Amino acid sequence: MLHHGDNLTQLRAQIADASVDLIYLDPPFNSGQAYYATGLRDAGPRFDDRWAWDATAFAAACEAVSPAMADVLRALMRLVGEGGDLAYCAFLAPRLVECARVLRPTGSIYLHCDVRMSHYLRLMLDALFGRANFRNEIAWAYRTGGVGKRTFARKHDPILFYSASAAYTFHPQYERIRYRKPFFSAKRDEEGWYADVLLRDVWEIPAVINVSAERSGYPTQKPLALLERIVTASSNAGDVVLDPFCGSGTTLVAAQRCGRCWIGIDANVDALTVAEKRLADASAAPQHL
Ligand SMILES: C[S@@+](CC[C@H](N)C(=O)[O-])C[C@H]1O[C@@H](n2cnc3c(N)ncnc32)[C@H](O)[C@@H]1O
Incomplete structure (x- = not known):
């Protein structure tokens, strides 16, 4: 099932409590950039990852979340102050709360994020799932992107893996x-x-680049091999996999190829068009498992 719209609204309206076995989310990273689909720059940003302080939105987020999550947000306010970083955290907090609500007790969540924000997001996930249910910080290592001469080249994304309980599905x-x-x-x-x-928790998987066969043109598309690994490890055939920031639908294609059911949500209708095409192509191709 594909849902178009803001995922906070869609999660609340469309997804029942404890109905999902695996969630992977790859939200905007707080990179300070707007991302354009290949060749579609004139049509405007495909999605915007620039965050500005909004006191009203912050207060609303604190109201909407559990007391523990509100405590994390207020602690972050003292730590990082009012600004784009806190606005980004306040955007994600209620969405993570919804993810926890829809996850089955045997389920898992993988939050794909950026090294500049992962430590704040990990505090939020601790507040939601408990430190005991932290399973891994996976380093997805790749070789693309820029380099700096004043730091080691930043060539990995953290993926925070938590389970809903100790009785979670996991296939080594x-x-x-x-x-x-x-x-x-x-x-x-x-x-x-x-x-x-x-x-290990360090995964060397090539990023999707211009010449990759799987490239859809959608910005920040993740590799199918990354998602197939997550789906295979943390779900069973027939399980429900949810991606609330599905973009070009990589998680959904991986779920389909592995014989899982899928739910995708995205606020950008063009993303869903790309996802639909990829899913149709995947259905036409021989099944992976
Ligand atoms: C990093 S991209 C996801 C890329 C995806 N993993 C892929 O492989 O194509 C983030 C996506 O989140 C979507 N998005 C941003 N804010 C959203 C919101 N509030 N609700 C739903 N989707 C949102 C954007 O439109 C974008 O497609």
Whole structure:
């Protein structure tokens, strides 16, 4: 199911309590930029990631959230002061509360964010799910983007993984390590010695670039391989996967290819057009699992 509109309104109106098994969200990052679809710059921003202080919106967010989340927002106000950073946190807080409401007790949430905001968002997720339900901070590592000469090149995004309870769905994943020589329980195939070891929390997956086959033209599109890994690890066949900032629909395509049901929400109707096309193409293609 695809829903068009502000996800706060849509989550409240359309999604029942404890009805979703897995949530992945890739909201704006507070990057201070507007993002345009490839070739569509004249049509205006595809989505805007610039945040300005709004005292009324901040007060409304504090009213709308749980006491623990309101405490986090007020603590952040003391820490970061009034401004775009706090406006961004106040935007996400009630949306994260809705995500917690719709998640089943066996469910998990993955919040994809930016290194400049992840520590604030982690406090919010602690307030919602409890520190005991923090599972991982995954580093999605890539090689694209700018470099700086005064810092190490920033080449990863944090993805904060929390579960709704201790009884969460999780299927361990493996990665293949290659060896030059036989080593402990190494096996051998036509490429040489290898072992399949449990996957770490650092994931090297190439970003979607101009020449990627999967590129839709939608800005900030995430790789299908990243989403397929999350869907496979944290849901079962037939489960419901929700992406409330679905953009070009990468999560939905991954869910469909893995035999899961999906719900996508986006405020930008052009994003949903791209997502619909990708989903139709994925249906026409042979199923992945
Ligand atoms: C970073 S992009 C998501 C990209 C997506 N993961 C993909 O692979 O294409 C963020 C998306 O959030 C949407 N968005 C921003 N604010 C929203 C809101 N309040 N409600 C629903 N969607 C929103 C934007 O239109 C944009 O498509």
